[in-house]
Amino acid sequence: EVQLVESGGGLVKPGGSLRLSCAVSGFTFSSDSMDWVRQAPGRGLEWVSSISSGSDYIYYADSLKGRFTISRDNAKNSLFLQMNSLRAEDTAVYYCARGRPDYHILTGYHYYMDVWGRGTTVTVSS
Amino acid sequence: DIQMTQSPSTLSASVGDRVTITCRASQSISTWLAWYQQRPGKAPKLLIYKASILESGVPSRFSGSGSGTEFTLTISSLQPDDSATYYCQQYNSYSRPTFGQGTKVKVK
Numbered sequence: 346e347v348q349l350v351e352s353g354g355g356l357v358k359p360g361g362s363l364r365l366s367c368a369v370s371g372f373t374f375s376s377d378s379m380d381w382v383r384q385a386p387g388r389g390l391e392w393v394s395s396i397s398s399g400s401d402y403i404y405y406a407d408s409l410k411g412r413f414t415i416s417r418d419n420a421k422n423s424l425f426l427q428m429n430s431l432r433a434e435d436t437a438v439y440y441c442a443r444g445r446p447d448y449h450i451l452t453g454y455h456y457y458m459d460v461w462g463r464g465t466t467v468t469v470s471s
Numbered sequence: 472d473i474q475m476t477q478s479p480s481t482l483s484a485s486v487g488d489r490v491t492i493t494c495r496a497s498q499s500i501s502t503w504l505a506w507y508q509q510r511p512g513k514a515p516k517l518l519i520y521k522a523s524i525l526e527s528g529v530p531s532r533f534s535g536s537g538s539g540t541e542f543t544l545t546i547s548s549l550q551p552d553d554s555a556t557y558y559c560q561q562y563n564s565y566s567r568p569t570f571g572q573g574t575k576v577k578v579k
Contacts, residue, residue, distance in 0.1 A: 380568075382515075390507075390515065390558055390570040404566040407472075440514055447503070447521055447562070457505040457562045459526070461514040 347371035347460050349441050354465030361431050361469070367424040367441030367462055375399075375419035378444030378456050381426050383437035384464075391437075394426065395444065395456070431469045438464040473497050473561050477571035485579045490546040492574045494559035499539045503563040506535055506544045509573075510555045518557075519544065546576075554578045 353365040367379070381393040394415040395404045403415055414427040424441050440463075444456035474497035484490050494504065502522035507515040517526045519535040522542055532547045546553055559571040 389573045390509075390560075392568045392570065395565065395568070402565070406567075442515075445520075449501075452501075454565065455503050455562045456565055456568075457503075457517070457520045457560065458507075458515075458568075459517050459520070461516070463514050 347443075349443065349460060349462035351439060351441055351462045351465035354439065354467045356468045356470065357431055358471050359432060359469055362427070362429045363431065363467060365426040365428065365439055365441075365465055365467070367426075369422045369424065369441075369443075372443070372460075374417075374422040378446070379417060379424045380442045380444055380456075380458055381415060381424075382440045382442055382458070382461075383435075383467075384440070385434070385437040388437075393439070396424070428467070431467075433469050436467060436469050438466050440464045472567050473500060473563060473569055475559055475561055475569050475571040477557075477559055477574050479574060480572070481575040481577065483577040483579055484549050486549055486551060488549045490549050490553075490576065492544045492557055492559075492576075494537075494542045494544070494571050496540045496542075496561055496563075500561045500563035502538045503561055504535075504537070504542050505560045505562060506533075507558045507560065508553075508555045509558065515558065549576075549578055551578050 412430045416425045442458035443460045445459040447455045504522045506519040509515045523535045556573045
């Protein structure tokens with residue numbers, strides 16, 4: 346069974362840091378692209394960051410302005426999100442998701458999120 | 472970034488009704504579109520990818536259509552279990568996937 350389990354969330358003061366983890370099982374983690382997506386209270390889904398299977402390609406939402414760093418350890422089947430300089434607007438449930446590839450001969454690979462974890466809650470408040 | 476706009480924002484319908492949700496992209500995304508269902512307090516669940524392909528295990532009352540900039544998600548016969556928020560997401564750009572703002576479906 347494919348499973349993604351996030352951890353590391355909690356209450357942190359503005360300006361603080363937090364490191365989220367996503368433990369994966371049930372599939373070959375080292376072959377798959379991964380994403381972080383967040384959802385602020387009562388709001389919609391917001392893509393945060395993506396990382397390719399070998400960490401060659403890494404992307405972030407512009408709104409993060411260099412405060413977050415995505416990484417992965419394929420030997421440990423784990424995905425991470427280091428969050429620094431946290432702000433109240435970063436308060437959200439953070440989900441990790443697997444990126445499943447969809448291929449087109451002209452445009453190459455495109456990725457949608459086929460499996461999601463249950464999320465971990467980050468609250469930034471003084 | 473490609474903007475995704477869903478309509479309506481909320482809808483209320485009865486069991487057995489046919490329900491349609493629209494998603495519009497700010498530029499052409501071919502058929503690189505996915506639909507997700509999110510029940511309250513739960514993680515999103517993939518329903519449809521590539522605009523019209525039903526994910527394995529998803530009931531056949533769900534269907535998707537469209538290409539370019541206009542897409543629809545249809546529930547052919549609404550069930551109580553379908554009460555949820557539905558999101559479209561474009562994946563035309565690997566570096567900038569974006570979601571619609573969501574459509575909340577209430578079953579009367």
